[in-house]
Amino acid sequence: MQEPMHECKHNPGFMRDTLVPQVGIITDIRTETPDVKTFRVEALGGGKLFEHMPGQCAMVCAPGIGEAMFSITSSPTNKLYQEFSIKRCGVLTEHLHSLKAGDQILVRGPYGNNFPVETELKGQNLLFIAGGIALAPLRSVINYCLDNRENYGDIDIVYGSRSADDLVQRKEIEEVWSNIPGVNVHLTIDRPQEGWDGHVGFVPSYLQELAFDTNRTAILCGPPIMIKFCLQGLKEMGFAMEQVYTTLELRMKCGVGKCGRCNIGTKYVCKDGPVFRFDQVDALPNEY
């Protein structure tokens, strides 16, 4: 039998059971939208709690309240801290929103696979498509690619939300991403709004207007209905399912493929995912 208290392969130096978290400290909270806040988390002694790859998730826990899986929205290229963009929608997230900088939380991870930034995506033109809070998981990849700009071709970011107020990370998008050569940001909101002179319309229709060629890999994340229509649009543009990646989310308790919740057929979202290519998603039973 193997040694039980082992060194985790995703997480060198982590010698406790993977279910036991570390204490993290919230060093900054940014209010992104009326219901989304971004939490900056550091280890007690400063620095990051652990290393991760873009697309990986972590379990964030408020003792006595609950624990849930959140994608790590900061890029691994950020050496100082990790960030989580969290939308207020349940008991735990409600509590997290009530916290202040300096408060402590428990974090364990990282869990799951990551976007193949060092393999399949390398050297490709990239098309990111996100809706609402779904920018959170993509932001980590986008920033990773931007920080390693030389490894990737053109980068297009199509991002939409209900209103201009609901655009997450708007400052970073407008002040950083938009000013990087070879990066095109396409923002859209669902309904016209005073003070908004950008595009108005749903993400799928905007995507069709933009009419991208298929010489790129798409990374798609958003609410199920948006995914459905975007995917349809990408197919019409001639994209193959092997060219489109997404990240999924289901109820999780353990994060390590044992508690039995997040499986879709034979695949566990926490362990085999959350990042899937759409040809892999298509092969799964329709239960997500």
Next chain:
Amino acid sequence: MQELINKAKTLLESGEVARVLGWKKGEYEYDPEPAFFETSESLKDFVYNGFCGANLSKYMIEAGKKEGKTLVFLKPCDSYSYNQLLREHRVDREKAYIVGVGCKGKLAVSKIPFEGILNISGAEYPDAAETLTVETLYGTETIAYKDAMLERCHVCKGKEHVVYDELIGESADTVDADRFAEVERIEAMSPEEKFAFFQSELSKCIRCNACRNVCPACSCRKCVFDSTAFDSEQKANTTSFEEKMFHIIRAFHVAGRCTDCGECSRVCPQGIPLHLFNRKFIKDINALYGEYQAGSDLESKAPLTNFTTEDAEPGVGRG
């Protein structure tokens, strides 16, 4: 049994009912499962025998949400549960065609103490024998029908159906025990003995929730024990307290509504005599607020939604 099948066929074929809720033949005589039949062809698997103890009334909540009427077979004691659901507006009488079926006491295979049971004869409807013949892997055995009966049948509520459209078959009187004898036996114990008794019974609880899920009175859309809002949702059987909490509160929530159908005790995988909680409440209600049988009628006020100015004070009977 053929009479029941014929009735079901007639009503299904005439279109008067859209489906039939009854029992389906299992692998053996002793494992029939509750089932919906939607075609007269499927009725070939219909069965009604001594092992059809399952109370079908709770399934009528779901059946009532479907298009058309459902024919349901109810035993006399099941009809109390149905009536109770009716008065709580959980089922729609218009969407049910109730055939009251005869019952001569229902059996529990767990009460048959032989190993490797294959076939059991003598449990047929309506001519149940006095003695069951049990064919096992290790030889043939016999047991008196009465000895294999469910606990609830020994304190049977009687042969009368309280709600039905039609009756088929005769029922038999199976009472041979006093309904409250066991409760009284416990009441007579010292607090230490009482505590030890319930501790040993309840410590077997595995929190599977079978008792709750089968209970026709537990028809809440969301149970308080499934609520994540506070830590009442305790799936852990960590401490003895947690089981007591669950079973006391569950019994309390059905107090005055429990018809004493005995399903909780029938389904408990650990054989916990859960009816002892419900029956304690029933006994107290009878003694303090007058005889009351939940489900017997649709009009009388339930004891816990009623009061008199002369009611006993809490702690009555304490030394």
Next chain:
Amino acid sequence: MPVTENWKPKIVAFCCNWCSYAGADLAGSSRLAYPADVKIIKVPCSCRVNPMFILRAFEKGADGVILCGCHPGDCHYSTGNYYARRRMTLLFSMLDYLGVEEGRTRVEWVSAAEGVKFSETMNSFVEKVRALGPNVRLGDLRCKN
């Protein structure tokens, strides 16, 4: 927990807003003493207290639980305490049946004018629970350490 000479029971008292809480207030303003280990929880009416409140109080470490409401007939909502009376009668009977010591639960009707009765009730209840010692039969062990 070792029972020592100085052991003090933890008591939870659910008091209705209209009579008993005011009664407790009166006891206080009249300088009538009752043990500080009685923790009062104000409820709108005695019938707001469902059995789970009582059990949860025991679970989380109470040694005795007492419910106080308006005298029957005097309920602010006319009939709330009549329903509470039936519920508590049944619940207490069930707790007795389970072998929980009888002295750990009690219902007392205390009006807003009965500061003396409130203080006497609490004193006698605390004394009774003290004599019984710590609650072990209805507590959650996890809350003990």
Next chain:
Amino acid sequence: MYKIKKENLTALYAAIAAENDLFLPIKAAGQTNFGLWTENAEVDIDTLKTVKSGKDIFFPQSETLYKVRREEGKFAIDGEAPRQTPFVVFGIRGCDVRALAVLDKVFLSDPIDSYYAARRQMGTIVSLACGKPATSCFCKVFGVDCAEPEGDVVTWLVGDTLYWKAKTKKGEQLTEKMTSLLEKADEAAVEAEQAAIRAIVEKLPYSKLSLDKWGAAAADANFDSPIWEQMYKPCLACGTCTFVCPTCQCYDIKDYSTGNGVQRYRCWDSCMYSDFTMMAHGNNRTSQMQRFRQRFMHKLAYFPANNQGMFSCVGCGRCVDKCPSHLNIVKVIKAFEKEGV
């Protein structure tokens, strides 16, 4: 091969318990379950199936993972240490021992569950052959030989004699310590018993169940079958089948506020419960049909697909005996066998 008279077993238990915790089937309030041996315990090794399987010993229904104390807004985590003392499980049957191999696939795959792994390392398994298999048994279908169960030590109860044979190093170590109580024996009696057991197993009604329709390929093939819709209806959505099952391993992680802090514990959960996959943004298995399908697909298709064809059922038949609605895995297997896909 050794032997010991049944009447001397108490001395054997006492000898084992002197050095290790000893878990064995104990009858309490009319039901037999695995429990810690004490002098007053009523040991019951004759009951074929304990209500809960031996799973509980290695993967307890509830266990604390860590405690969190909060002092002045700071959290201190006090992790529970995995088991460090050895123990012995006596009288566990072949199906339940095989079930541990199934659990191993889950808990010992990366990342290893240290709590489970420690118990596996510390535990010595003394299994007991099934002298009288029951109607609901179908372990043979999954390749379990109840006449020669796996384990560190295997025992057979023949008449009033218990035969004892060490099979592994751990088993030999335990045997060495017990030699003063054990007598040397030859294999003849055991061989005769095994032949008798195997003859009964051949006659068991479920021994010939066919798993042809199952395995990795069934993950796609059986998912959309109309059989699920036909079968699930009597299911009460209770967790009886999952809690008595020796291989069901789904768990929940929950918090308990003790007033002084929070205990984070893990407890068994059931895929049959409506809130199992419920989360803030919705639920991906909303109907009982989906949850019912999940359980059987997991055991018979998903698990083999991920574990080189190993099924996550060992044929112990507890769900067959205990389901309040008489639904069970045998009925599912037979329905697919009969009607195809």
